[in-house]
Amino acid sequence: MRDVRRRTWLLVAGGTALALVAGGTGVAVSQSRERDARAAANQEQLARGCKGLFPGELSSFVPDDSAGVLTEYGTMLAPRQQSRALLDCTLSWGGGAARVEPDARVRVRAEAVLGRTDAPDGGFELPLPSSALGGSGAVDRRDGGEVSATLLAECPKGLSGRIRASKDLRVFVALPSRADSEYDVSKADRLLAERTAVRVADRVSREQGCGARLLTGAAKPEGSASLCDWLSPKALEFARGDWKFYDNDKTYSERAGSCGGRWDDTAGRAAEPKTAAAGVDSWSGVLAPSAYDRFGGDGDVPGSDRHRHKPDGEGRLTVEKSGDDPLLALWARSVCDGGPTFHRATVVPALDFADQDEVLLEKRDRRRMSADARALLDRYLAADDGWARRAHCRDTQIMGEVEEWQG
Known part of the structure; x- marks a missing residue:
């Protein structure tokens, strides 16, 4: 009887183990099928979405x-x-x-x-x-x-x-x-x-059905390498030496233009204020009001009260060392191919603060900055290969200057 009970127990235990294995395999197969179905549904969702x-x-x-x-x-x-x-x-x-x-x-x-x-x-x-x-x-x-x-x-x-x-x-x-x-x-x-x-x-x-030309396979624009060749420090009589040109446009877009450069001052600072950086940006059509408002929010547009500096009796202004370039911006507006357009010409004097927290900007230096900004804008507008001529800008009006430094 003891042997019979033992054989019966072994049969029951073996059957239970087989059932557990089969059950575990069934669960694994079911989970695998669920994962496959979920992956397939996700792939189909990616293919049909939007x-x-x-x-x-x-x-x-x-x-x-x-x-x-x-x-x-x-x-x-x-x-x-x-x-x-x-x-x-x-x-x-x-x-x-x-x-x-x-x-x-x-x-x-x-x-x-x-x-x-x-x-x-x-x-x-x-x-x-x-x-x-x-x-x-x-x-x-x-x-x-x-x-x-x-x-x-x-x-x-x-x-x-x-x-x-x-x-x-x-x-x-x-x-x-x-x-x-x-x-x-x-x-x-x-x-x-x-x-x-x-x-x-x-x-x-x-x-x-809005009449737009297809962008897929658009031809690479030709003849745009000269968009910023007009920015010649030598011709503009800016600071002598090497200049580095940054973020300059390589292709023409009727919506916006940008050219700029900075004097390489690794050989030392200027003995007197000269133009150390210069550039012009233009925004046309729907980009124009947004760009103007962005600068206007900081008071960096003509007519703002933020930069109403008060010179001393000799026309001099104190420029404080702040970490930002002491920038003069000249604003103008035109009508171009892309619509109403704002231009912003900027010049930065090469001021040497050395161990000082402030520098005195003489009246003649301020006049030179204004003359540099106007010469920069005029050259930009007149350049045959520049953005303004390519965008057929016309009816240009000078809006005013902004002295963007602390005072």
């Missing part, structure tokens, strides 16, 4: 352990919907309820510009027609980085579904990157963001 405008190259970011969260709205997605955007779509993965941000996300937004907007920051590698302006950048996130691209494009026939007419389209794209920081974001990631922004702009323009 009218199919999310880049398929992001498939490697799609997880199988959590469902993607898609939010999308805009008048192109729901024509009867009240929205400021034509498209606004965000797809994110992971993160959980306790996380401040998801593990990865992609965002696409396209909107009509109603009156004003800021110029896109950063460079743009892809060629664009002169009617468009682009910028790209990168930021750090909790997991990896994020790369973005911004486009400002024209719509000659206008964009529909807005409270008032608009002929300017703004597109913003943000994509995840596997870079450890914003400084490590690869050129390939930046180009993907730029190509996506171009594709979004072209899709919106085509579906809106």
Whole structure:
């Protein structure tokens, strides 16, 4: 009887173990199928989201352990919907309820510009027609980085579904990157963001029928290398020696222009105030009021009370050492191809503070700064290959000077 009971126990135990193994295998198979189904659903969500405008190259970011969260709205997605955007779509993965941000996300937004907007920051590698302006950048996130691209494009026939007419389209794209920081974001990631922004702009323009030229495959602009050749310190009789030119335009855009340079003072400082840096920036159309307001917020526009300096009896002004360049800005306005335009010409004197906290700026030095700023602006406006001539600027009016230093 004892042997019989033992054999019976072994049979029951063996059957139970087999059942447990089979059950565990079944659970694993079920979980694997759930992960596969979830991954497939997430991939399909990436492919169809935002009218199919999310880049398929992001498939490697799609997880199988959590469902993607898609939010999308805009008048192109729901024509009867009240929205400021034509498209606004965000797809994110992971993160959980306790996380401040998801593990990865992609965002696409396209909107009509109603009156004003800021110029896109950063460079743009892809060629664009002169009617468009682009910028790209990168930021750090909790997991990896994020790369973005911004486009400002024209719509000659206008964009529909807005409270008032608009002929300017703004597109913003943000994509995840596997870079450890914003400084490590690869050129390939930046180009993907730029190509996506171009594709979004072209899709919106085509579906809106706004008459815009396609940005995809735009020809590389020719003959733009001389845009800033007019900025010659020798011809302008600025400080002698070598100059370094920075953030100068390489291609022409009718929306904005920028040229600037700085005297290389590694050989020593000037014995008396001379122009140590100079540059001109122009903003046209919807960029003009935003740029003017940005400087106006700091009181750095003509007519502001902030920089009403009071010279002494001999016309001298005290310039305090502050860490910022003692800048003189001369403002002007024109009508150019891109619309109403502001120009801002700036000069910086080479002041030597040495061990002093302030320097006395003589009356003759102030007059020289004014003359330098006007000569700079005049040369800019008259340069055959410069931005102002290419943009066919006309009816230029001088608005006034701003002495942007503490006083």
